[in-house]
Each structure stands twice: as structure tokens, then as C-alpha cells.
Amino acid sequence: QKEVEQNSGPLSVPEGAIASLNCTYSDRGSQSFFWYRQYSGKSPELIMSIYSNGDKEDGRFTAQLNKASQYVSLLIRDSQPSDSATYLCAVNEGASNYQLIWGAGTKLIIKP
Amino acid sequence: KAGVTQTPRYLIKTRGQQVTLSCSPISGHRSVSWYQQTPGQGLQFLFEYFSETQRNKGNFPGRFSGRQFSNSRSEMNVSTLELGDSALYLCASSLGAGPSYEQYFGPGTRLTVT
Numbered sequence: 001q002k003e004v005e006q007n008s009g010p011l012s013v014p015e016g017a018i019a020s021l022n023c024t025y026s027d028r029g030s031q032s033f034f035w036y037r038q039y040s041g042k043s044p045e046l047i048m049s050i051y052s053n054g055d056k057e058d059g060r061f062t063a064q065l066n067k068a069s070q071y072v073s074l075l076i077r078d079s080q081p082s083d084s085a086t087y088l089c090a091v092n093e094g095a096s097n098y099q100l101i102w103g104a105g106t107k108l109i110i111k112p
Numbered sequence: 113k114a115g116v117t118q119t120p121r122y123l124i125k126t127r128g129q130q131v132t133l134s135c136s137p138i139s140g141h142r143s144v145s146w147y148q149q150t151p152g153q154g155l156q157f158l159f160e161y162f163s164e165t166q167r168n169k170g171n172f173p174g175r176f177s178g179r180q181f182s183n184s185r186s187e188m189n190v191s192t193l194e195l196g197d198s199a200l201y202l203c204a205s206s207l208g209a210g211p212s213y214e215q216y217f218g219p220g221t222r223l224t225v226t
Binding site (some may be wrong): 029031032033036042043044045046049088090092099100101103104105 | 116145154155156157160168170198202211212214215217218219220
């Protein structure tokens with residue numbers, strides 16, 4: 001069964017520090033990788049997508065993809081209390097299937 | 113551009129009843145996916161529609177069904193409700209169907225079955 005694994009946390013990070021969130025996946029055929037943020041009681045909000053090995057930066061967020069090691073990570077620089085949320089990793093199931101497989105999410109707490 | 117809208121936002125039903133949830137995607141988006149989210153199971157894929165055709169289906173019983181209209185709006189129906197169907201039902205829209213398309217979520221419909 002194809003899986004996406006995330007540490008459930010909570011991950012506690014001081015305000016202003018770098019928060020590092022990790023996600024591993026089992027399907028070597030996966031091509032598309034997404035990070036979402038979900039505040040309690042709200043729906044998931046897309047942060048970033050990444051499709052190629054390496055880093056992709058968007059403001060304070062950097063996604064890193066390593067297909068050989070089958071992991072994708074999200075770095076949040078200069079963490080703010082408003083970044084406190086659950087972060088979901090989603091990976092497409094193989095090259096011929098459009099379905100996304102979702103991780104259970106990592107709860108991030110930014111301490112002022 | 114308006115986001116994904118879902119109606120109703122909250123719903124309380126009794127076991128055995130049926131329910132229909134509605135989703136209007138972002139203008140121009142042709143793909144709609146439905147998910148069930150519960151604290152214990154996380155986000156579970158229900159089905160995806162593109163151009164009025166179901167392209168993918170998750171591992172849910174036949175009580176869960178959906179459809180998409182020519183204007184890309186989608187509905188999902190749950191018949192013979194069970195207590196375990198209590199969940200947040202999320203709809204996500206994307207421009208097209210395929211692994212490279214980003215999905216954007218609506219606010220969800222919170223269903224409580226008593």
C-alpha cells in the first residue's frame with residue numbers, strides 16, 4: 001500500500017527560528033508533491049507545489065525534494081506564531097494515477 | 113476570482129437519512145475532488161470528476177456517490193447515513209485532471225450524524 005509518512009508532532013519551534021517539516025513517500029513513480037497548511041477548524045490551504053529535485057523558494061517557505069531518497073521537506077524561515085498549524089504533505093500516486101495520497105500531518109507550534 | 117464554495121457549511125442528519133452536498137469550483141477549473149476528513153483517519157479521497165466523468169474513486173462504499181454538471185459544479189450524495197459518516201467533507205478544485213495540477217480547497221461541509 002502506497003504511503004506518505006509525516007511525524008505527527010507537535011513540533012515546537014521558537015519564534016524567529018527555522019521550522020523543518022519532513023515527509024517520506026513509498027511510491028517511486030510519484031511526480032508531484034504538495035504542502036498544505038491547515039488551521040484548526042479550517043480547510044487545507046496550498047502553500048507550495050514541487051515537481052523537480054532540489055529546492056523551491058516562495059517567500060519564507062522553501063520546499064526541498066529528493067526523489068532518490070523519497071522525501072520532501074518544507075522549511076519555514078523566521079517562524080511566526082501565525083505559522084502555528086498542521087502541515088499536510090500530499091503526493092500523487094504514481095505516474096498514471098491522478099489521486100493524491102495524503103500524510104496525516106505535522107502539528108507545528110511556534111512559541112513567542 | 114472567487115474561491116471554491118461549498119454548501120451547506122453545517123448539517124445535522126439522523127442515521128438512515130441521506131444527504132447531498134454541493135461544491136462550486138473556482139471559475140475556469142474543470143476538475144473537482146471530494147475528500148472526507150476525520151480526526152482519526154485524516155484526509156481520505158472519495159472521488160474525482162473531470163468534464164462530468166468520474167476519473168478516480170477511493171475506497172468508500174457505494175453509499176457514497178457523486179456527479180459533476182456541465183458547468184463543473186459537483187454534488188456528492190451519501191445514502192443511508194451511519195454514525196461513522198460524521199466528518200468534514202471537503203471539495204477541491206483544479207484546472208485540470210492530472211498530477212501536475214494544484215488543488216484548492218473549499219471551506220468544507222461539517223456533517224454530524226446522530
